[in-house]
Each structure stands twice: as C-alpha cells, then as structure tokens.
Amino acid sequence: MNALPEGTRPRVSTVRLADGVATLVLDAGGLDQVARAALEAEVRAALAGVEGVAEVRVALMGDRAGGPAPTAPRPRPRIVAVGSGKGGVGKSTLSANLAVALARLGHKVGLVDADIYGPSQPRLLGNEGKKPEAHDKVMFPVPSEWGVPVLSMGHLVEPGRAIAWRGPMASGALGQLVEAHWGDIELLLIDLPPGTGDVQLTMVQKHKPVGAVIVSTPQDLALIDATRAMNFFDQAGVPVIGMVENMSGYVCPHCGEASDPFGHGGAEAAAAAAGVPFLGHIPLDLAIRRDSDAGKPPAAGDTPQGRAFAAVARRLADWLAHAPATAPANPG
Numbered sequence: 001m002n003a004l005p006e007g008t009r010p011r012v013s014t015v016r017l018a019d020g021v022a023t024l025v026l027d028a029g030g031l032d033q034v035a036r037a038a039l040e041a042e043v044r045a046a047l048a049g050v051e052g053v054a055e056v057r058v059a060l061m062g063d064r065a066g067g068p069a070p071t072a073p074r075p076r077p078r079i080v081a082v083g084s085g086k087g088g089v090g091k092s093t094l095s096a097n098l099a100v101a102l103a104r105l106g107h108k109v110g111l112v113d114a115d116i117y118g119p120s121q122p123r124l125l126g127n128e129g130k131k132p133e134a135h136d137k138v139m140f141p142v143p144s145e146w147g148v149p150v151l152s153m154g155h156l157v158e159p160g161r162a163i164a165w166r167g168p169m170a171s172g173a174l175g176q177l178v179e180a181h182w183g184d185i186e187l188l189l190i191d192l193p194p195g196t197g198d199v200q201l202t203m204v205q206k207h208k209p210v211g212a213v214i215v216s217t218p219q220d221l222a223l224i225d226a227t228r229a230m231n232f233f234d235q236a237g238v239p240v241i242g243m244v245e246n247m248s249g250y251v252c253p254h255c256g257e258a259s260d261p262f263g264h265g266g267a268e269a270a271a272a273a274a275g276v277p278f279l280g281h282i283p284l285d286l287a288i289r290r291d292s293d294a295g296k297p298p299a300a301g302d303t304p305q306g307r308a309f310a311a312v313a314r315r316l317a318d319w320l321a322h323a324p325a326t327a328p329a330n331p332g
C-alpha cells in the first residue's frame, strides 16, 4: 500500500501479493473515462516499480450499476475513419476537432492517429512528450486536456524522428493503437494517412469502421483524390458518412474581404454528384492554424471556428444515432 501514490490510496480497497502478482480493487466511482484510465495507469506504474511484483491486476469498480461487471469484456468502441485522398487537406485538424466537439456533446470518444509516418495528434491535442502506460504489452491511451484520450505513434517515437517502416509493420502498429485499453470509450475516430494504401486497407478489413468521413479542399485536384477515397471505402463496404469541405473561403482578418483561394463549394458539389451527404464547410482561417499548432483545438472554444467544427460533429452524431452498432460485414 505504501508504494501507492497518496492521492490514490482512498480508492484502493484490497491489495494482495502472491507469486509476484499484485491484485487490487480500485474504486473509480464519480470519475469520467479519462480520469479512470489515468487513475489505473498511475496505480499500475507505481506498483510495477515494487520489488517482487512481476504483474499487476486491477479490478475497476464504481459507476457500473446496470453496466458490465468489471471483469466482463467491454464492447469494442465503434470506429469512424477520417480519410482523404490527398495529403495536407486538414484531415488531422478535422479529426482532432471533431473528437473534441463530440466530447463536448457528451460522447465518450477517443482518437487514434493512424498517420503512422507523420503523426500530428499529440501536437494538436497538446499532449506531446507524454508516453502511454502499458500492461501486458497493451497500451493505455494518453489523456488530453480536452476530454479526448489519444494514441499516436507520435507518443512512442521522438518528435521529428522519421519512421521508415514497410506496410505490414505500419499495419501492425495501427493494430496496437486500435486494440488498446480504451475503457468505456464508445466511439474511436481514426485519423488515417492520406491515400488508399496498406494502412487504410488493414483499417477497413481488420478493424471494420462503421463509416468514413472524407475531407477535401474545394480544389479540383483534391476533389479527384477525394472521389477516389470515397470509391475505396465504397468498394470495401464501409459507408461514406459524408464529405467535409476544409479551407473553404477565407476572410481577411485585417480588411474583412472574403476570397476563395482554393475555390468554394467544390466538395459540396462532389458530394452531391457522388450521392453522399455533405457534412459542412470549415473556413480557411489563421486562428485555426495558430491554435492547432499551439495544442488548443478551436473546437474547445465558442468561437465561429469552434462552431463550424461543432456543426460537422452534430451531423456525424446524428448519423451515428441511426447507424448500426457494429460495422457491416466486408463484401465478398
């Protein structure tokens, strides 16, 4: 008991040590999913350093009335993939802000950064430099200030370090991020790398998302790639939930003049042509880039930028409310 951090002790009701296995019961009553995961990780880390402890087993209790027993396997979270045909269109920015906006709407949402080669979620959610705890090689997501736990290769490698992996290794890494201890998270948003390669294929075949959100700029070339991404999900039997137009229209912060550096409305037209819903426009806005770089997702605030993300999140939540609880089987 002495090895436990002082703040956690009132929540520990039983500790047993036998044959190198420490077993304890943790009362997580009144804590949200992020605080529960953090409490469990803190206790595990403290006990892992104790001499004679080879394994730590934790039974989480509290706030579970009517829910599954602590030892019962939890239902897997539903997965929504966020994809784009082309890089740099704002897929990571959209994923982070959608997750934050959904959490503000009361959803238990986590985020996986599947952009294995260029992870950016730790920076966008402001938890860069934090390392995930692991137990039996299964990771615990890293909490963020915005109520969205996240796992990213960016938490495992040093910032700025290039990752040179072949497809199967990258796909294996994605599996570890998705199959982590997500606790009572109900919805996992997956920020996919751009394009339609190995990681995206594994994602749809193995992890079976219930749907995909496609992000594009209004520009012609980006739209051609976005259409390819829609076809990819369609062929894999993953419903396209809808399309988001990012960097849509620019209002000069100095003179107020509106302009359309990448055009305007192209993604909405492409969505209509493909017969998929249009989920909303996100403006090209200096504040979005500045706050994102500073690890403060605009969706956490009540600004016009935050409201633009919230509107897309509401449409996604609406779709999910009517969607099946699990993904459709792969065709063929």
Ligand SMILES: Nc1ncnc2c1ncn2[C@@H]1O[C@H](COP(=O)(O)OP(=O)(O)OP(=O)(O)O)[C@@H](O)[C@H]1O
Residues within 6 Å of the ligand: 084, 086, 087, 088, 089, 090, 091, 092, 093, 094, 115, 118, 120, 193, 194, 246, 247, 248, 282, 283, 284, 285, 286, 288, 289, 290, 292, 293
């Ligand atoms: N609506 C926006 N207004 C201003 N800047 C934006 C907007 N959306 C994204 N950005 C900026 O554009 C850059 C690229 O965005 P982001 O990293 O989200 O794109 P991506 O599609 O995930 O890129 P990648 O192909 O590298 O995965 C970032 O610097 C981001 O801050």
